[in-house]
Amino acid sequence: MKKTVMAAFCTLLFLSVISAGAAPKSEDYYSVYSGELTTLNYLVTPSENEHSVIANIVDGLVEYDRYGVLVPSLATDWDNSPDGLKWTFTIRKGVKWVDNNGHDYADVTAQDWVDAAKYLFDKKNASLTADVAYSVVKNAKAYFEGKITDFSQVGVKAIDKYTLQYTLEKPVPYFLSMLTYVCFLPVNGKFLAETGTRFGTDNRTVLYNGAYVLQTFEPQVGRTLVRNDKYWDKEHVYIKRLIFKYNKEAGTLGPELFLRGEISSVTIPSSLIDSWMKDPAKKAIVRPAETTMYTYFYAFNFNPTFDAQYEPDNWKIVVNNKNFRESIFHALDRRAAMLTSEPYAPERRLHNTITPRNFVNAGGKDYVNMDDLAKYSKTDSFNKTLALDFKAKAKAELAGKAKFPVKIMMPYNAGSSDWTNRAQVVEQQLESLLGSDYIDIIPVSFPATGFLGATRRKGNYAIQECNWGPDYADPETYTDPFVAGSNYNWPEKATGYVQANGKGAYENMVSQAKAEVVNIAKRYELFAKAEAYFIGEAFVIPYAIGGGGFEASKLEPFSYPFAPFGMSILKYKGQTVMQKPLSTDGYNKLKATWEDEREEALKKSKY
């Protein structure tokens, strides 16, 4: 009886602790990595490898929460002027810059963003992310190009110690999302001057205001991040230490290290996934890895510069025939292609639009479900009947004008075994469906080094698998590869699409969408219309989104910030390391709950 009473008491005590909102407990996090940091100078580097550390050591004005809603970070609140040009931020008081030993250096103030901008827009520093900021901040581009030399004319001002104001060239509806990117992070001007060109070269030459401090950093050995005790939001940082060990063969050794309990999470390479899935013990600790906002598509090239042996003149004729493009568009079995990298769950990565789902929404409605785009987002482009119908039409229209079979030069990166296999699959699949009397797909291998320079960028392809990642949280970012001046597939050179103003129909639709800066729902609908048009005219074949695959991990999923763009998604803040890795079933249950909660959160969101 006594035991029963004691057990009940303990249970009640435990429940009361839980209900009182005790902070989740977490183990330390261990990992291996194969790509060493090239710099910690967050004002110059565009590399996600570096951002994965920077996101955890320096905070910006705003950040995303776990549902993808923008929330205050070092700005406690903000205000946008009625004309949409001036953004005024109130900076959080009492936030400290600390050194790598956690010692106070200075307070974070509004001037830190001005000093960062001054460094960023100074051409001498050759920042590779400056363009993201100077594309919107007033006079920043002119300052960068040396057309003006007085920095006070640039649209970044510290109104007082804790009030910061950005003035933009034009209203930018997605400006808040841009603030989660590295080029809008603050820097302490005095420290920057003290360190000079050594700023960001190691863990002692940066200051920290984020959730973690890079306590040790030894290139090609490892790094340790420890929780920043002076962090303004430290009650939401649960993992005390993040310990990373360098190993160039991390991709090969990672699974073994995870099985030996030496690391906390690992991506399972596609070459191993089969053996893991067949082993019940291993299968129980495997779960799907998150997909990313990278988009993959097969592009038709309207500006072929490839070698005469692949008959570029003939390609120019056929690629300008919509029925020919549609025949390929509907003939490509994307699932078969995806099996080369995702043998267990190809559907998770297959995608029917250029812009990924969950990228942006208006009033809770996902962008890919807007306007005409909804038709494509819900339909698999692979359709044998349609493919053969379009083939018949194309052959009839091109008879006497083009030579069959059409030689289709399709480069692939020989450094990627998945891509190499996929090139063979696509060749066999398309030729088998459409007939080798119609097309002759010619996969051509190129080395990994300088791959894009040798292929896509100079138009050295007929059809090529391409990708693109977003620069800000707005569908405009996914139009960048296809507007005039880009070097993807030159749709502006397609015949039959030029309108009265001398520009292509797609470009005009995009311009119309860009001009809508007040009504976000309308803006998204216009972009959705343009994207639907672009897909409908078969300028590209949407293929997939990035990431995916499988992982074994003790990190609790959906506890970290979710973001379509920027660095928030790279933060360990809010995460916990569980005692055991989660199974796929466990993951799916958490995901379903998270999706429901997210839908509600997005409906309530102001931004």
Next chain:
Amino acid sequence: MTKYILKRLGQSLVTLFIVVSVVFLLMRLLPVEGYFGDGYDKLTPEQRTAALQRMGLLDPWYVQLGRFYFNMLKGDLGTSIIYRRDVPVVEIIAPRIPYSFYFGVAATVLALIVGLSLGIAMARKKGRAADKVGTGYIVLINAVPSAVYLLFIQLYLTSLFSLPLLFDRYQFRSWILPTISLSLGGTAGYAMWIRRYMVDELNKDYIKLAMSKGLSEKKIMVRHVMRNAFVPMAQYLPAAILSTISGSIYIESLYSIPGMGGLLVDVIQRQDNPMVQALVLIFSSVGIIGLFLGDILMAIFDPRIKLVKGEGAR
């Protein structure tokens, strides 16, 4: 000898100048976009120009080359432009050399001891079990891709002997497998080499004469066969030891050893010119010094060899 050393020194400096200058110019022929990696597409033309200006790549090639040699004479090899932006190349390279050198020397010594012993045993027991086992080992090491057996050794031997999977400089046990792995190729090479020369020597007339004169087998082996067989090896030994500072690409990668292995390949791929130039300078110097020392060592081992003209020079 002094004349010889001065002459070789002069030749070495000319060789070094040619090698470094050619590599310097070749690096300038690489595509500009290589300096920007995957981010190239997202940069504006102004940003690309600013970045190239900062890297000093917009000046004419002869200005760049002159600047490199001028700074080099002042002891300044420049700063990394990509691999670790703004960090002096000396600071990047210097801490890595000792790791590769320690492992390299330890593995070379181990390979010499085991390889020479094995080769001598094989030569002495030609056609018998020891010879066959040794031949099997040599064939295995040379025929099977090293990536396969090195990974096998790492995954299974660490489990079997409870050794760490990754290198930790503070843990002596983590030094064992990389050293053994690194010595395997050298062991096979030295064994094959010494066996071949000893078998050749054993078939020569002077050995038959010595045998017929009743000299003991031990004396014949040590004083004649091994000494003569070792002479051709002696030439390459200094270069082999010195070149260990270039590290082992795969073994250092597998065990997370922060050495020089693969560094040159990495920086060439990333087009980090100052790093490439510094490494080429170091590796070329080491190669030249190694060959030079090899010549001297050979002259010491074999009195018949003279290094100066008119004295029966080679």
